[in-house]
Amino acid sequence: MAEQEKEATLPSKENFSEWYNDMLQIAEIMDVRYPVKGSYVWYPFGFSIRRNVYDIIRGLLDKDHQETMFPLLIPEHEFMKEAEHIKGFEEEVYWVLNGGTTPLDVKLALRPTSETAIYPMYRLWVRSHADLPLKLYQIVNTFRYETKHTRPLIRLREITSFKEAHTVHATWDEAASQVDEAIRLYIEFYKRLAIPVLPSKRPSWDKFPGADYTIAVDSLMPDGKTLQVGTAHHLGDNFAKTFDIKYEDVDGEQVYAHQTCYGVSERCIATLLSTHGDDKGLVLPPEIAPTQVVIIPIIFKEPEAVLNACNDVKAELEAAGVRVTIDDSDKRPGSKYYKWEMKGVPLRIEIGPRDLKNEAAMLARRDTGEKEQVPLASIKDEVISRFEIIQAALLEKATAELNERIFDCSTVDDVKEKVQDGIALVPWCGEEKCGLDLDEQAGAGILGIPTDMDEDGTYKCPICSKETRTRVYVARTY
Numbered sequence: 001m002a003e004q005e006k007e008a009t010l011p012s013k014e015n016f017s018e019w020y021n022d023m024l025q026i027a028e029i030m031d032v033r034y035p036v037k038g039s040y041v042w043y044p045f046g047f048s049i050r051r052n053v054y055d056i057i058r059g060l061l062d063k064d065h066q067e068t069m070f071p072l073l074i075p076e077h078e079f080m081k082e083a084e085h086i087k088g089f090e091e092e093v094y095w096v097l098n099g100g101t102t103p104l105d106v107k108l109a110l111r112p113t114s115e116t117a118i119y120p121m122y123r124l125w126v127r128s129h130a131d132l133p134l135k136l137y138q139i140v141n142t143f144r145y146e147t148k149h150t151r152p153l154i155r156l157r158e159i160t161s162f163k164e165a166h167t168v169h170a171t172w173d174e175a176a177s178q179v180d181e182a183i184r185l186y187i188e189f190y191k192r193l194a195i196p197v198l199p200s201k202r203p204s205w206d207k208f209p210g211a212d213y214t215i216a217v218d219s220l221m222p223d224g225k226t227l228q229v230g231t232a233h234h235l236g237d238n239f240a241k242t243f244d245i246k247y248e249d250v251d252g253e254q255v256y257a258h259q260t261c262y263g264v265s266e267r268c269i270a271t272l273l274s275t276h277g278d279d280k281g282l283v284l285p286p287e288i289a290p291t292q293v294v295i296i297p298i299i300f301k302e303p304e305a306v307l308n309a310c311n312d313v314k315a316e317l318e319a320a321g322v323r324v325t326i327d328d329s330d331k332r333p334g335s336k337y338y339k340w341e342m343k344g345v346p347l348r349i350e351i352g353p354r355d356l357k358n359e360a361a362m363l364a365r366r367d368t369g370e371k372e373q374v375p376l377a378s379i380k381d382e383v384i385s386r387f388e389i390i391q392a393a394l395l396e397k398a399t400a401e402l403n404e405r406i407f408d409c410s411t412v413d414d415v416k417e418k419v420q421d422g423i424a425l426v427p428w429c430g431e432e433k434c435g436l437d438l439d440e441q442a443g444a445g446i447l448g449i450p451t452d453m454d455e456d457g458t459y460k461c462p463i464c465s466k467e468t469r470t471r472v473y474v475a476r477t478y
């Protein structure tokens with residue numbers, strides 16, 4: 001990959017939108033120059049971050065799910081079976097109409113999501129209660145004809161990295177437990193990215209088309225808007241009835257199955273990069289960083305001794321499973337620091353003749369900029385323990401920032417003001433009309449009812465003044 005000719009600098013993260021766009025290009029995450037609107041190209045460096053992130057999802061799911069892959073093309077007659085589902089997606093579907101110059105007998109949809117690809121097969125696969133629960137997932141691209149402003153990793157016409165899980169259960173209650181389990185799994189996943197997320201039950205008008213209900217997780221972006229970064233849907237037996245997914249129960253009766261589905265897209269990477277990054281570039285949790293340690297030889301005399309020491313440290317760290325590189329290029333140290341800071345490398349080790357004399361090295365943290373001298377003899381342990389410290393520090397900082405930006409609000413004016421900075425927590429009587437009025441008057445949207453909060457207070461709906469024990473998150477959203 002050609003190096004940046006000049007050291008391009010990022011705009012301040014205060015100007016988040018500009019920072020985000022420039023960061024993707026300068027840190028080599030996504031190239032936006034592909035000539036199809038809403039489709040972007042992963043740079044190899046960005047893709048290696050993606051690989052590390054998706055390895056975490058796979059690791060979490062593989063404990064009791066199996067990975068699979070279904071076709072991209074969905075025949076029209078399957079796609080059109082579930083009425084609500086069609087209504088939810090009809091304006092967003094790409095259709096394949098021709099094979100070469102021959103019009104197709106059956107129109108084929110490019111999957112916007114895979115229920116209608118997977119469930120006709122589930123009909124064939126699910127036979128008996130012994131086949132349940134069935135828990136499969138796939139990580140695939142999906143296509144949606146977005147008419148809103150597209151944005152890399154956030155709003156795409158080709159979603160490149162849609163992790164969708166589809167489960168089948170004997171009963172409604174078992175499916176409900178699976179939805180809770182999916183949300184628990186997402187919270188765990190985001191914890192590994194050092195991102196706190198807020199789970200909430202979406203209002204009925206914002207649930208997945210065809211679902212009984214939807215629980216989603218949102219993260220807070222630096223500009224105060226929230227990003228929906230994971231959803232889990234209880235499908236009830238709605239799709240089972242449409243696609244005739246039945247099993248034989250213990251009494252030999254044929255009964256409809258109950259289903260769930262839950263998804264995460266590359267938005268997880270958008271929030272990862274945006275939450276932790278700073279004016280110098282990316283700040284990556286060690287588990288995610290393609291390069292975890294960069295060693296910079298400080299050479300002005302005794303180059304051989306310094307380089308030998310650097311190679312020894314590299315070999316020792318690699319033997320411990322650390323992803324490490326030596327930057328022995330001819331560039332000045334300052335220019336090397338710039339490069340690796342932009343890439344978010346969690347730790348930098350500097351070794352020069354003076355350090356060698358002390359049998360030590362300088363260790364610099366990317367997240368705080370702190371530098372300290374550590375003994376070469378224990379460098380491996382120093383590095384490994386720093387990784388844990390950095391991971392915890394990133395999560396703690398992001399959690400503190402999130403908590404500071406959740407505001408208790410009791411009036412519409414209050415909500416209007418506070419959503420400029422973050423998330424409003426607002427009483428809601430539960431009436432759809434009040435919810436929609438609140439959205440409109442506040443210029444923001446109801447995310448949902450927090451699922452991890454025990455409410456014991458009594459509040460007043462700011463629209464109708466009715467008493468309620470329920471509050472909802474309201475925010476400006478991506």
Ligand SMILES: [Zn+2]
Nearest residue numbers: 429434461464
């Ligand atoms: Zn009300």
